[in-house]
Amino acid sequence: MSSPPLGDSLNNTNKTFLFLTIKPNDLVSLFLKGGLTISTFFLVTLFFYPSLSNHYYNPTNSITTFHQNIFQRQTTTTTTTRTNIINYELEEPTNISHILFGIGGSTTTWDTRRYYTELWWQPDATRGFVWLEKEPDENQTWPGTSPPYMVSSDTSSFKYTCWYGSRSAIRIARIVKESFELGLSNVRWFVMGDDDTVFFPDNLVTVLSKYDHNQMYYVGGNSESVEQDLIHFYTMAYGGGGFAISYPLAKELVNILDGCIDRYSQFYGSDQKIQSCISEIGVQLTKELGFHQVDIRGNPYGLLASHPIAPLVSLHHLDYVDPIFPNITRVDSIEKLVTSYKSDPGRTLQHSFCYDLNRNWSISISWGYSLELYSYLLTAKDLETGFRTFKTWRSWQDEPFTFNTRPVSNDPCEMPLVYFMDRVENVGGSMTRSRYKRYVDYFGKECEKNKQALAVQYVDVSASHILPHFWKKVEFPKVEPQFKAPFLGFTKTAEVWNSRACMIGLIGTFIVELIINKGILQVIGVEIGKGLDLPL
Numbered sequence: 001m002s003s004p005p006l007g008d009s010l011n012n013t014n015k016t017f018l019f020l021t022i023k024p025n026d027l028v029s030l031f032l033k034g035g036l037t038i039s040t041f042f043l044v045t046l047f048f049y050p051s052l053s054n055h056y057y058n059p060t061n062s063i064t065t066f067h068q069n070i071f072q073r074q075t076t077t078t079t080t081t082r083t084n085i086i087n088y089e090l091e092e093p094t095n096i097s098h099i100l101f102g103i104g105g106s107t108t109t110w111d112t113r114r115y116y117t118e119l120w121w122q123p124d125a126t127r128g129f130v131w132l133e134k135e136p137d138e139n140q141t142w143p144g145t146s147p148p149y150m151v152s153s154d155t156s157s158f159k160y161t162c163w164y165g166s167r168s169a170i171r172i173a174r175i176v177k178e179s180f181e182l183g184l185s186n187v188r189w190f191v192m193g194d195d196d197t198v199f200f201p202d203n204l205v206t207v208l209s210k211y212d213h214n215q216m217y218y219v220g221g222n223s224e225s226v227e228q229d230l231i232h233f234y235t236m237a238y239g240g241g242g243f244a245i246s247y248p249l250a251k252e253l254v255n256i257l258d259g260c261i262d263r264y265s266q267f268y269g270s271d272q273k274i275q276s277c278i279s280e281i282g283v284q285l286t287k288e289l290g291f292h293q294v295d296i297r298g299n300p301y302g303l304l305a306s307h308p309i310a311p312l313v314s315l316h317h318l319d320y321v322d323p324i325f326p327n328i329t330r331v332d333s334i335e336k337l338v339t340s341y342k343s344d345p346g347r348t349l350q351h352s353f354c355y356d357l358n359r360n361w362s363i364s365i366s367w368g369y370s371l372e373l374y375s376y377l378l379t380a381k382d383l384e385t386g387f388r389t390f391k392t393w394r395s396w397q398d399e400p401f402t403f404n405t406r407p408v409s410n411d412p413c414e415m416p417l418v419y420f421m422d423r424v425e426n427v428g429g430s431m432t433r434s435r436y437k438r439y440v441d442y443f444g445k446e447c448e449k450n451k452q453a454l455a456v457q458y459v460d461v462s463a464s465h466i467l468p469h470f471w472k473k474v475e476f477p478k479v480e481p482q483f484k485a486p487f488l489g490f491t492k493t494a495e496v497w498n499s500r501a502c503m504i505g506l507i508g509t510f511i512v513e514l515i516i517n518k519g520i521l522q523v524i525g526v527e528i529g530k531g532l533d534l535p536l
């Protein structure tokens with residue numbers, strides 16, 4: 001700002017002092033004008049301070065802004081509020097009691113299917129219900145080892161037009177709504193499953209605790225079957241593998257679900273209807289590799305022996321595939337896998353491999369399940385690809401699947417020796433030792449040339465526990481960043497100095513008025529008593 005020459009300004013503003021160049025009053029007036037200008041400037045900066053400032057200064061919790069930035073980058077589909085962010089940070093991590101399970105059951109099949117649920121259900125820890133189409137028969141006592149049951153409400157008024165499907169899909173789709181409407185406290189996630197879904201609850205908690213339950217999330221997995229994904233959708237979580245809906249999403253979903261079920265009456269399954277409704281809300285599926293619909297036929301060995309590096313969350317359709325361990329019943333074989341899971345939930349089915357370069361052996365391990373010994377060297381790429389020991393779900397063909405497979409060779413010298421988990425023990429220090437026992441002729445007659453390898457009957461594997469934090473690939477900083485208030489700029493310092501200047505200015509005006517008997521506006525030459533003198 002360029003100010004006019006001193007004489008001019010006096011000329012213009014105060015005619016009575018026209019010929020007097022310097023008087024004490026002039027100095028005072030000049031001083032006051034300067035003071036007023038500076039005060040006005042500070043006032044304006046103070047006024048715009050909150051909108052100009054990037055660093056919102058919060059003396060009680062200086063970390064909030066930092067976290068807010070991280071979270072806003074992670075979540076795009078939702079309305080983030082400050083309170084949510086702070087709460088999520090301060091809240092307890094998600095545990096099993098924050099999950100409400102909804103299992104689609106039926107009175108007629110529960111007695112034969114309940115075994116699957118009872119394998120993982122912990123009456124004193126897991127929360128949820130089996131939803132039945134009607135009250136169980138009076139002579140049918142409800143087992144104490146099963147989850148408590150609820151009877152679904154009537155769905156006869158809904159439309160269902162899929163000619164090859166069953167109306168029960170409507171009832172199953174509405175479980176999430178009926179579960180929500182129970183209004184139970186402290187529920188962060190609604191997890192849906194079938195009566196033949198085997199969940200691995202610790203891993204489910206591990207997976208869900210990666211996500212902010214205050215946001216809208218829909219978490220699950222696809223079918224392994226390309227045919228299924230084409231007929232249904234690639235974009236949906238398959239109900240048998242189970243899926244999770246966060247509380248805020250469930251809250252939106254229950255509002256539209258009933259009308260939505262009619263809009264998608266042509267769809268076969270409850271999971272398809274749920275996904276269609278969620279797509280109306282604008283939320284997409286977050287795929288997690290540990291949910292397994294198991295849409296395959298035959299021997300699931302190849303699938304389980306090459307599990308991706310992801311916590312094992314669920315297995316389904318175990319009635320439709322061979323027992324997962326050979327030569328024992330289905331039930332015993334799942335129980336066997338559960339013993340591994342109980343020793344180290346995070347490591348169950350996790351795949352690793354190693355080489356013995358003295359003997360040129362390759363070894364591939366699916367922890368807690370099986371081990372393969374090759375008497376030659378294989379690349380990592382081969383070892384991570386599972387053997388195609390199974391067929392496609394609908395057409396019983398060799399392919400395709402939604403993942404790569406390699407064929408089982410007729411040449412016994414190309415096939416590995418196979419060992420199955422025999423026992424697992426915790427050996428202290430967060431370590432397990434698991435023993436794998438050779439299963440003779442698993443892939444047919446073994447190669448006679450590999451005498452040295454054939455002599456190996458057992459393999460012991462030592463491994464450290466995979467603890468839940470391992471899976472949190474993006475971790476929040478352990479040390480809270482400290483923001484130092486800069487000395488210059490729109491900061492706390494500025495605010496303090498602004499207020500001080502303001503006080504000094506205010507008191508100064510009073511003093512001046514006392515001494516020279518004039519108001520400040522009078523002194524600088526503004527005629528007072530006429531307001532702003534606007535030509536109205």
Ligand SMILES: *[C@@H]1O[C@H](CO)[C@@H](O)[C@H](O)[C@H]1NC(C)=O
Nearest residue numbers: 092093094095096097098186
């Ligand atoms: C789960 O977290 C809640 C806090 O939301 C806590 O009260 C409860 O004790 C926790 N339960 C377990 C089993 O850790």
Ligand SMILES: *[C@@H]1O[C@H](CO)[C@@H](O)[C@H](O)[C@H]1NC(C)=O
Nearest residue numbers: 111136137138139140141142
């Ligand atoms: C229960 O009673 C019904 C008839 O009321 C009968 O058909 C059914 O077999 C009985 N079930 C059991 C477990 O006794």
Ligand SMILES: *[C@@H]1O[C@H](CO)[C@@H](O)[C@H](O)[C@H]1NC(C)=O
Nearest residue numbers: 326327328438439440441442
């Ligand atoms: C299968 O189990 C039976 C009895 O449990 C046993 O006698 C037989 O040797 C087993 N077969 C194999 C190939 O291990």
Ligand SMILES: *[C@@H]1O[C@H](CO)[C@@H](O)[C@H](O)[C@H]1NC(C)=O
Nearest residue numbers: 357358359360361375376377
């Ligand atoms: C291992 O393989 C390398 C090259 O592939 C070969 O030179 C070496 O002799 C083999 N060692 C044994 C013990 O077979």
